[in-house]
Every structure is written in structure tokens, then in C-alpha cells.
Amino acid sequence: MNILDKKKNSTSFNYYKITTGLYIILTMYSLLVSIYLSIPLLLYGIITNKQGTPLFIALFFSILGYSFTPPFEFDLYRHYESYEYYLQYNEFLYPIKDFYLSFLFLIGKNLSLKKEFLYFISILIYYTSILTVVLKLKKNVPLTGTYFFIIFVLFILNNTVVEITGLRFTTALGFISLFIYYNYIESRKKTSYFFLFLSVLSHFSVIILPIVIILLRLLYKLFNSRLNAIIMIFTSVIAGLYFVEPIVAFAVIGVEKLFNIYIGAETYTSGLWGADRVTLHGFSQTGIMFENIKLGISILIPVIISITFILNKDYGKNELTKLFVACSIIFFIFIPFDTVYLRYQYLLIVTALIIFATKNYKFKYLDGQFIGISMIFLKISMQITVGLLSTYVFYIRGLKFDFINTNLVAVLFNIM
Incomplete structure (x- = not known):
């Protein structure tokens, strides 16, 4: 067998194809x-x-x-x-x-x-x-x-x-x-x-995912309804922004006590990485404004992507899109604790990318695929920009x- 398999009539990158064995060795x-x-x-x-x-x-x-x-x-x-x-x-x-x-x-x-x-x-x-x-x-x-x-x-x-x-x-x-x-x-x-x-x-925090999956199965009729799903999205956002902070804090600490396992709940509720993180870390007015913009975009993106999935004709048949919508709804209640909330955004982005890779979301007058990918690109670009102004610089210096x-x-x- 030749080490290089020559592909005829091709001007592409694969004109010469390295065998798998040689690729692994090299x-x-x-x-x-x-x-x-x-x-x-x-x-x-x-x-x-x-x-x-x-x-x-x-x-x-x-x-x-x-x-x-x-x-x-x-x-x-x-x-x-x-x-x-x-x-x-x-x-x-x-x-x-x-x-x-x-x-x-x-x-x-x-x-x-x-x-x-x-x-x-x-x-x-x-x-x-x-x-x-x-x-x-x-x-x-x-x-x-x-x-x-x-x-x-x-x-x-x-x-x-x-x-x-x-x-x-x-x-x-x-x-x-x-x-x-x-x-x-x-x-x-x-x-x-x-x-x-x-x-x-x-990481114990991802116990939220099997909980969402169980809720999705128990309340599948509720999540199957497009109207109900949209109402739950906006209700959850409003609740997360204005109403549920003490309830969620109490519940998270309660989980720690119930399972008798240390998860550092106070750190992410009332501590340095909790609801008052920006104040406790002494952010400037510019820093506070930037953090609010970052949080706002991180709320807007899953809302837009969720609605894109809900409006698709196959929404009720696609379990993964329903999981994304259900996760978004549950995650919104953690908005006051932005460290936890922003961490869960990584999970949503992975899920959305897998969905966009496997299904086309183009409507008659709207390209949902383009909008969704653009939203994710915006989120990641903002994340990298923040990193280049802080932790990424420290990282490069440490290499x-x-x-x-x-x-x-x-x-x-x-x-x-």
C-alpha cells in the first residue's frame, strides 16, 4: 500500500491524502x-x-x-x-x-x-x-x-x-x-x-442538568406548547431579575445542608462571587456598567435562540431543542448570582452549537441559523475581550x- 494515496482529478487540500497510520506516527x-x-x-x-x-x-x-x-x-x-x-x-x-x-x-x-x-x-x-x-x-x-x-x-x-x-x-x-x-x-x-x-x-453545580431533564419529562405537555414555552421564558427572566434572589439563595444553601456535602453555596449567594460580587470587589462605575452590559447580553442571547427553536415547526419533536429551552428557563432564575448564571451559559452554548450543527433553522423571512450563530459569536467575542483586559494577560505572562x-x-x- 502506498503511504500517500493520490486522488485523481482533484485540486483540493486532499490531493495527497496521508494514511491514518502515518498521520498518527508523524x-x-x-x-x-x-x-x-x-x-x-x-x-x-x-x-x-x-x-x-x-x-x-x-x-x-x-x-x-x-x-x-x-x-x-x-x-x-x-x-x-x-x-x-x-x-x-x-x-x-x-x-x-x-x-x-x-x-x-x-x-x-x-x-x-x-x-x-x-x-x-x-x-x-x-x-x-x-x-x-x-x-x-x-x-x-x-x-x-x-x-x-x-x-x-x-x-x-x-x-x-x-x-x-x-x-x-x-x-x-x-x-x-x-x-x-x-x-x-x-x-x-x-x-x-x-x-x-x-x-x-x-462539579456538583451540573446536577441542575439531570434535574431539568426530569422536569422536562414530567411537564412535557407544558414545554411542548409554544405559547407556554414563550410565556415561561419571559416569566423566568422577570423573576430572576426582580423577585427570586432570596428564595434561590435559601434553596441552594438548603441543598448543601440536605446532602451534607460542602459546595461553598454561601460564596456564590452572599459571598465574594454572589449577588453583590461587583460591590464587594470594588468595581468602578465603568466596570459596573460593563458587567451589566455583559449580563444583559447573556440574558438576551438564550432568549433569542430559545424563541428561534420554539418557532420552528419541528419544535415539539426535537428533544434537544426542548432541553435548551427548559435549561434557559431554569437558568434565568440564577440571574442575581451572575457567577453561577454565566457559568451555566457555557452549557447552553455547547447545546446550541450541537443543535445548529444538526438542523437548519431558516424561516421564510428570517435566517434563524445566522441569528443564532451571530449571537453566540457576540457572546464569545465579548468574553474574549474581557479576558484580554484581565485574566488572559495574566495567563500569557505565566506561560x-x-x-x-x-x-x-x-x-x-x-x-x-
């Missing part, structure tokens, strides 16, 4: 030498949907992120501090909120791994998960050309290596992406619920751009 070799050498091969793997590409891209970002030294402001700083304390005293410095971190701490201690492996593994899980979804969509839908490129970029930018420094929620989001794909696109129920279970173990040591061999050697 990409692994480049990652072992320097991740920067792997970039052309990774791009080729994305375009041609080569086997192993999700893992290779995840390794690329994991190796890049390994060199990051987090400043005090990052959650990763506290995770590293907690891990080193655990190695020394065999107990947790801070209460552990989820099983994911405690499991990593246990593995790391037993294998004598350095603290950087926490971030390395979390990046690996997240990018492998979302890229598996994207490339499966490309193969099975199929997504082609410019539209695939747009969906791919939005998936990548929805949650970056900077956000992954929190470790827990982004890991949960990766598993949720797999749950949504396998459950609603391939109908592989057992596989999908396994990933849903892993997501809840990774070590070293051509020689930025490879898989050096990383594994240092971790061990």
Missing part, C-alpha cells in the same frame, strides 16, 4: 519533539477528520498549559496549594467540593506526581471531549466547508485554557458535551448517562514559551 513524533511542529499536522487532521485528532489537539493544549505558573488570583493557584498540602499532611487544606479533585489528589499522591499534572489532565479531558463531539458531528451530519470551520472555532473558543484553570467545571462541561451528543444525536443512552454521571462528580522543552517527553519527565 503527529505523535512531532508532539514528542515540540508541539509547534505538530501544528500543520493537527490542522490537516481537523480538515480530513483523521482518527486520533481530538486527543492530539488536547495533548497540544495540555503541554502548552503545563508551563503555566498561576498567579494568586487564579483558582489553579489554590488547587496547587491544596495539592501540595495534601501530599505533605495527607489531608485537604480547603474543603473539597467535588469527587473529581479528591480523586486526582489521591492518584497524584499514590504515583508521586507533581502538582502540574492536575491542570494537564483537566485540559486533556476537556479538549478531547469537545473535539470528539465536533469531529463526530463533521463526520455524521456532515458539516462541511466554512460552516464546519465556524462551528469548530466557536466550540474551541467557548471555553479556553484560561477558564480550564478552574479545573472542575470545565471538566464537567467536557463530559456534558459528550452526554448531549451521545444521548440526543446517536441515542446511545448507557454511554451518555455514564458521561452525565462523571460530569456531576466533576513559558520554550521550543525545546515544550514537548510531551519533557512534560511527562517533569511530572513524574
Whole structure:
């Protein structure tokens, strides 16, 4: 068999097609030498949907992120501090909120791994998960050309290596992406619920998703009605903005006590990341205005996308669009606690991107597809803009751009 399969009468990128075996060998070799050498091969793997590409891209970002030294402001700083304390005293410095971190701490201690492996593994899980979804969509839908490129970029930018420094929620989001794909696109129920279970173990806040699914099944007639769905959307937004803050705060703290598990509820209700976050952090008037604009856009986007789905003639038959609408309605009650609310937006964007990748939402006088994708692009652009003014700058400063040591061999050697 020839290593290069020549495709006749073609002027496309695939004129010479590298076999899967050779692609895997070359990409692994480049990652072992320097991740920067792997970039052309990774791009080729994305375009041609080569086997192993999700893992290779995840390794690329994991190796890049390994060199990051987090400043005090990052959650990763506290995770590293907690891990080193655990190695020394065999107990947790801070209460552990989820099983994911405690499991990593246990593995790391037993294998004598350095603290950087926490971030390395979390990046690996997240990018492998979302890229598996994207490339499966490309193969099975199929997504082609410019539209695939747009969906791919939005998936990548929805949650970056900077956000992954929190470790827990982004890991949960990766598993949720797999749950949504396998459950609603391939109908592989057992596989999908396994990933849903892993997501809840990774970050307790995503317990909201199975709760929404149960509510959707119990109240399916209510959600099947277009009029009822639209009324619930606007009612939930108004309630979230003006009425439910004390009720939701009481309920969230009640859940913590009921399950007898520490989830840090007060931090996200009345604490530094709660309803008075902007005041407690001492934002300037400009900062407060910008935060309000960001929150307003994050409310408007799911409202518009939800209505786009509801107006489609197949709304009642599509379980995934109903899940998006139901999640939006439930998530709106968390608007007063914008840290929690904005975190849930990542889940909505993943869901919306999968929906837009699998179904056309063009109406007679309106292109719902274009509007929805544009809304998501606006949300992600705003997110990146904010990041470039704050955390992204700290992240870039914390990276070590070293051509020689930025490879898989050096990383594994240092971790061990």
C-alpha cells in the first residue's frame, strides 16, 4: 500500500491524502519533539477528520498549559496549594467540593506526581471531549466547508485554557458535551448517562442538568406548547431579575445542608462571587456598567435562540431543542448570582452549537441559523475581550514559551 494515496482529478487540500497510520506516527513524533511542529499536522487532521485528532489537539493544549505558573488570583493557584498540602499532611487544606479533585489528589499522591499534572489532565479531558463531539458531528451530519470551520472555532473558543484553570467545571462541561451528543444525536443512552454521571462528580453545580431533564419529562405537555414555552421564558427572566434572589439563595444553601456535602453555596449567594460580587470587589462605575452590559447580553442571547427553536415547526419533536429551552428557563432564575448564571451559559452554548450543527433553522423571512450563530459569536467575542483586559494577560505572562522543552517527553519527565 502506498503511504500517500493520490486522488485523481482533484485540486483540493486532499490531493495527497496521508494514511491514518502515518498521520498518527508523524503527529505523535512531532508532539514528542515540540508541539509547534505538530501544528500543520493537527490542522490537516481537523480538515480530513483523521482518527486520533481530538486527543492530539488536547495533548497540544495540555503541554502548552503545563508551563503555566498561576498567579494568586487564579483558582489553579489554590488547587496547587491544596495539592501540595495534601501530599505533605495527607489531608485537604480547603474543603473539597467535588469527587473529581479528591480523586486526582489521591492518584497524584499514590504515583508521586507533581502538582502540574492536575491542570494537564483537566485540559486533556476537556479538549478531547469537545473535539470528539465536533469531529463526530463533521463526520455524521456532515458539516462541511466554512460552516464546519465556524462551528469548530466557536466550540474551541467557548471555553479556553484560561477558564480550564478552574479545573472542575470545565471538566464537567467536557463530559456534558459528550452526554448531549451521545444521548440526543446517536441515542446511545448507557454511554451518555455514564458521561452525565462523571460530569456531576466533576462539579456538583451540573446536577441542575439531570434535574431539568426530569422536569422536562414530567411537564412535557407544558414545554411542548409554544405559547407556554414563550410565556415561561419571559416569566423566568422577570423573576430572576426582580423577585427570586432570596428564595434561590435559601434553596441552594438548603441543598448543601440536605446532602451534607460542602459546595461553598454561601460564596456564590452572599459571598465574594454572589449577588453583590461587583460591590464587594470594588468595581468602578465603568466596570459596573460593563458587567451589566455583559449580563444583559447573556440574558438576551438564550432568549433569542430559545424563541428561534420554539418557532420552528419541528419544535415539539426535537428533544434537544426542548432541553435548551427548559435549561434557559431554569437558568434565568440564577440571574442575581451572575457567577453561577454565566457559568451555566457555557452549557447552553455547547447545546446550541450541537443543535445548529444538526438542523437548519431558516424561516421564510428570517435566517434563524445566522441569528443564532451571530449571537453566540457576540457572546464569545465579548468574553474574549474581557479576558484580554484581565485574566488572559495574566495567563500569557505565566506561560513559558520554550521550543525545546515544550514537548510531551519533557512534560511527562517533569511530572513524574
